[in-house]
Amino acid sequence: MNSPTPVTVIPRKRRGVELVLILIALAITLGGYAIVDYNVTGSLSPVFSTLAGVWVGLAALAHAAVRWRLPYADPVILPCVILLNGLGLIMIHRIDLINTPPTNGARQQLIWTALGVVLFLLVVVVLRDHRPLQRFTYTLGLAGILLLLLPLVPGIGIEKFGAQIWIQLGPYSFQPAEAAKVLLSVAFASYLVEKRDVLALAGYRILGLDLPRARDLGPILLVWLVSLAILVWQRDLGTSLLFFGLFVMMLYVSTERAGWVVLGTLLFAAGAYFGYLLFSHVRLRVTAWLDPFSDFDRHYQVINAQFGMAWGGLLGTGLGLGRPGLTPLARSDFIAAAIGEELGMAGLMAVILIYGLIVVRGLRIALQCREPFGKLLAAGLSFALALQVFTIVGGVTRLLPLTGLTTPFLSQGGSSLVCNWIVAGLLLVVSHHARKPVPTVTEISATEETQLVKVAS
Amino acid sequence: MNRPIRRVALVVIIMFGLLLANGTYMMIFRQSALAAEPQNRRVRDAEFAQNRGSILAAGKSEIATTRASKDRFKYQRVYPDGRLYAPVTGYYSYDRGRTGLERSYNAELAGTDDALFIRRLVDLATNRTPQGASVQTTILPDAQRAAVRGLGSQKGAVVALDPQTGAVLAMVTSPTFDPNDIASHDIEAAGEAYDRLAKDPEKPLSNRGAREIYPPGSTFKLVTAAAALADGKTADSMVDSPVRLKIPGTNTYLTNSASCGGTKITLTQALKVSCNTAFAKVGLDLGQDKLRAQADRFGFDQRHLDDLGGVASKFPDELDDAQLALSAIGQYDVAATPLQMAMVSAAIANDGVLMDPYVMSMAQSPDLKPISTHRPKVLSEAMLPGNAEQLQQMMVTVVEEGTGVNAQIPGVTVGGKTGTAQSDRKRKPFAWFTSFAPLDDPKVAVAVIVEDASIPRDDIAGGRVAAPIAREVMEAVL
Numbered sequence: 001m002n003s004p005t006p007v008t009v010i011p012r013k014r015r016g017v018e019l020v021l022i023l024i025a026l027a028i029t030l031g032g033y034a035i036v037d038y039n040v041t042g043s044l045s046p047v048f049s050t051l052a053g054v055w056v057g058l059a060a061l062a063h064a065a066v067r068w069r070l071p072y073a074d075p076v077i078l079p080c081v082i083l084l085n086g087l088g089l090i091m092i093h094r095i096d097l098i099n100t101p102p103t104n105g106a107r108q109q110l111i112w113t114a115l116g117v118v119l120f121l122l123v124v125v126v127l128r129d130h131r132p133l134q135r136f137t138y139t140l141g142l143a144g145i146l147l148l149l150l151p152l153v154p155g156i157g158i159e160k161f162g163a164q165i166w167i168q169l170g171p172y173s174f175q176p177a178e179a180a181k182v183l184l185s186v187a188f189a190s191y192l193v194e195k196r197d198v199l200a201l202a203g204y205r206i207l208g209l210d211l212p213r214a215r216d217l218g219p220i221l222l223v224w225l226v227s228l229a230i231l232v233w234q235r236d237l238g239t240s241l242l243f244f245g246l247f248v249m250m251l252y253v254s255t256e257r258a259g260w261v262v263l264g265t266l267l268f269a270a271g272a273y274f275g276y277l278l279f280s281h282v283r284l285r286v287t288a289w290l291d292p293f294s295d296f297d298r299h300y301q302v303i304n305a306q307f308g309m310a311w312g313g314l315l316g317t318g319l320g321l322g323r324p325g326l327t328p329l330a331r332s333d334f335i336a337a338a339i340g341e342e343l344g345m346a347g348l349m350a351v352i353l354i355y356g357l358i359v360v361r362g363l364r365i366a367l368q369c370r371e372p373f374g375k376l377l378a379a380g381l382s383f384a385l386a387l388q389v390f391t392i393v394g395g396v397t398r399l400l401p402l403t404g405l406t407t408p409f410l411s412q413g414g415s416s417l418v419c420n421w422i423v424a425g426l427l428l429v430v431s432h433h434a435r436k437p438v439p440t441v442t443e444i445s446a447t448e449e450t451q452l453v454k455v456a457s
Numbered sequence: 458m459n460r461p462i463r464r465v466a467l468v469v470i471i472m473f474g475l476l477l478a479n480g481t482y483m484m485i486f487r488q489s490a491l492a493a494e495p496q497n498r499r500v501r502d503a504e505f506a507q508n509r510g511s512i513l514a515a516g517k518s519e520i521a522t523t524r525a526s527k528d529r530f531k532y533q534r535v536y537p538d539g540r541l542y543a544p545v546t547g548y549y550s551y552d553r554g555r556t557g558l559e560r561s562y563n564a565e566l567a568g569t570d571d572a573l574f575i576r577r578l579v580d581l582a583t584n585r586t587p588q589g590a591s592v593q594t595t596i597l598p599d600a601q602r603a604a605v606r607g608l609g610s611q612k613g614a615v616v617a618l619d620p621q622t623g624a625v626l627a628m629v630t631s632p633t634f635d636p637n638d639i640a641s642h643d644i645e646a647a648g649e650a651y652d653r654l655a656k657d658p659e660k661p662l663s664n665r666g667a668r669e670i671y672p673p674g675s676t677f678k679l680v681t682a683a684a685a686l687a688d689g690k691t692a693d694s695m696v697d698s699p700v701r702l703k704i705p706g707t708n709t710y711l712t713n714s715a716s717c718g719g720t721k722i723t724l725t726q727a728l729k730v731s732c733n734t735a736f737a738k739v740g741l742d743l744g745q746d747k748l749r750a751q752a753d754r755f756g757f758d759q760r761h762l763d764d765l766g767g768v769a770s771k772f773p774d775e776l777d778d779a780q781l782a783l784s785a786i787g788q789y790d791v792a793a794t795p796l797q798m799a800m801v802s803a804a805i806a807n808d809g810v811l812m813d814p815y816v817m818s819m820a821q822s823p824d825l826k827p828i829s830t831h832r833p834k835v836l837s838e839a840m841l842p843g844n845a846e847q848l849q850q851m852m853v854t855v856v857e858e859g860t861g862v863n864a865q866i867p868g869v870t871v872g873g874k875t876g877t878a879q880s881d882r883k884r885k886p887f888a889w890f891t892s893f894a895p896l897d898d899p900k901v902a903v904a905v906i907v908e909d910a911s912i913p914r915d916d917i918a919g920g921r922v923a924a925p926i927a928r929e930v931m932e933a934v935l
Contacts (some may be wrong), residue, residue, distance in 0.1 A: 223649060252465075306491055310487065345481075349477055349480055356469075
């Protein structure tokens with residue numbers, strides 16, 4: 001009896017590729033910042049070397065941590081994140097320079113970036129493995145839902161543009177939906193891994209669709225109700241779409257039943273329709289989407305974003321040479337429009353493609369992952385990112401109505417930035433475990449005599 | 458779980474594809490419309506800070522130009538002699554739009570015309586500030602000044618044309634405004650100046666020469682006479698000229714302001730003294746179709762001079778006999794712009810050929826290459842040459858012996874026609890005068906209208922008030 005020779009696949013660590021890509025990203029971002037300074041003020045700002053040092057230091061720290069703890073992780077995600085974060089810093093800096101004296105948005109964003117990198121390091125170095133998170137399904141889930149509903153608490157919840165999705169603690173405003181996104185992705189993934197057989201197989205067949213038992217349906221309905229609550233009481237279509245979409249997608253992937261998608265789409269469409277009928281705020285957003293020029297003052301933001309992008313044209317006006325400041329909130333909600341104006345539609349499309357790259361790599365990790373929790377987690381986080389980018393960039397470019405979602409990594413805002421760095425960390429953790437070499441098992445030869453029974457000769 | 462993940466990947470690709478497609482759609486289809494929106498501050502500020510091309514009068518004198526400026530807009534639009542050329546240049550403002558040539562040739566002046574595309578690219582590469590093209594007009598500064606001097610502070614307009622080419626030699630309206638006030642970089646002051654002018658009941662912003670219509674009064678008898686000549690009459694044909702004519706279908710009588718010299722006079726005599734009854738009868742005999750056709754051949758019911766937003770003069774559609782009689786002497790609902798009446802004289806002077814009036818002769822890129830040139834164009838044959846010559850003689854008689862003696866120029870044969878129009882008892886009458894000179898090689902055709910309270914309601918008012926102005930303009934041209 002011959003033992004089959006074990007087949008060993010040697011996975012490569014790809015950290016060199018990551019380093020090269022990070023260097024390219026750093027060159028682009030530092031160059032862009034310098035261009036803004038030259039174009040607007042005529043000379044490099046005196047703090048440039050400090051900022052550059054901090055920026056390069058943060059990137060180096062992140063890369064070193066990944067090299068040390070997650071050597072088999074995907075090499076493309078971290079450079080893309082660094083590039084996007086850097087672009088955000090560049091645009092915020094450029095918008096800072098519109099005011100005299102210049103405001104400090106870029107410096108604040110850099111501080112939040114540092115915090116984001118610190119949390120990234122925590123995930124990479126301390127957490128290191130995503131599988132233990134499965135133990136905290138209900139805790140994380142409850143925490144996520146509470147965070148989502150926190151803006152409704154009077155006193156700390158504040159209303160911005162008709163939607164109540166922010167909370168204010170002292171001088172800081174914070175969007176809990178971003179943190180909830182991470183917590184609920186983990187919670188949904190682990191819940192669905194636990195229950196997916198039950199959800200898929202035990203149930204009733206109604207109208208050709210397989211539906212699960214009520215007790216398993218419970219948490220799903222709870223999520224739907226929470227999402228509806230967000231829509232009704234917090235009046236933000238974007239956040240509710242994000243969570244509902246994430247959950248439906250994870251249900252579909254875990255149970256492989258297309259019925260969930262159909263049901264989910266119908267439920268969301270119904271919710272959106274009723275939202276349109278009942279809330280003037282939603283109607284305003286839809287009018288701004290379909291016919292912004294009907295009312296110049298009320299749809300001022302969308303109209304100016306359109307003007308800005310049209311003025312930028314295909315190649316943009318050039319960093320520092322456009323007028324992104326004419327669009328209100330150009331540094332947060334409409335940062336994609338500011339990029340469209342100064343870097344042109346070509347630049348905006350490049351940014352969209354970088355997001356796409358992160359999403360595609362994330363889905364690839366999900367395909368490669370060998371255990372279901374990692375698969376679901378990676379797929380969920382990637383899809384959440386894709387849905388968020390689609391919603392907000394679509395809203396800014398008038399593909400969809402505008403919502404209150406942030407533009408991941410680009411827009412000014414600590415909560416969004418930090419939570420998205422955590423997402424990046426989680427993706428890298430999952431990818432490391434997906435790609436690291438499986439310990440090979442050597443066949444134990446059964447031809448040798450065991451020492452237990454001595455055959456008498 | 459891999460298969461559903463792959464499907465999700467497909468959905469993601471579709472979502473991102475939609476984003477990219479939307480961006481492409483926006484660039485291809487929505488970009489130019491967005492740039493043209495008047496509320497687009499980016500485009501407006503950029504335009505307002507441009508080195509805009511100049512507008513020139515004949516002889517290359519600048520009537521609108523751009524100078525470097527030290528405030529937040531890099532260039533300032535300046536109108537030397539602003540009030541003199543205001544109806545022609547129009548105004549150019551930050552947020553009150555543009556009129557006149559500043560509007561019609563905005564693409565050339567701003568340098569955004571397609572013909573200047575290569576130049577813009579070169580400017581971009583060599584880091585030079587892009588400059589607009591200059592627009593050359595046909596206006597003669599001397600004629601323009603003479604018209605303004607003649608009108609003085611009276612309300613009215615003067616239009617002078619070159620009969621052989623249709624070029625507009627002068628266009629003056631009174632009262633007028635100074636476009637420098639509206640082009641100011643102090644946006645608030647400019648806005649206030651505009652609002653003040655817009656609310657002024659005397660309407661200084663309106664171009665009375667090409668955009669306002671008035672009853673032409675007796676000057677319309679030129680058209681009636683032309684129609685009569687086309688119908689077979691000659692300068693010496695005898696026409697009935699009763700002392701008073703009963704207006705058909707009514708109990709009122711049409712009278713003459715002065716004696717026509719008999720109850721049967723020649724057509725020339727009728728024109729010379731501006732006999733109302735004679736021309737009313739001629740009009741009734743011709744019938745409205747022939748009269749309307751003749752008016753249309755002279756350019757009525759058609760818009761002219763689109764560069765300055767010229768409006769159409771009108772000859773009313775369905776007339777009964779009473780209305781026809783009044784229309785034949787330029788009353789009732791007939792209404793003409795001074796430009797139109799100048800075109801009538803121009804056509805007559807040019808042996809019956811009516812030229813298309815134009816004010817822009819050439820647009821030139823900053824390196825002096827012509828972008829577009831206007832060639833004189835025939836609009837219509839208003840009269841047969843023989844008839845035109847007869848009518849020319851008749852008009853000469855008016856000036857030499859008739860109501861138009863105040864338009865005589867020593868050494869030059871001038872032909873003309875006076876007119877006084879009453880629109881209704883409550884409004885002030887208008888004094889008209891239209892003329893051409895010289896007879897042999899006509900160089901100028903003028904129409905003058907004056908709105909004034911002090912005009913007595915008789916027909917020699919046109920000769921007294923308007924004719925001298927026409928004379929001054931014609932002298933300036935010749």
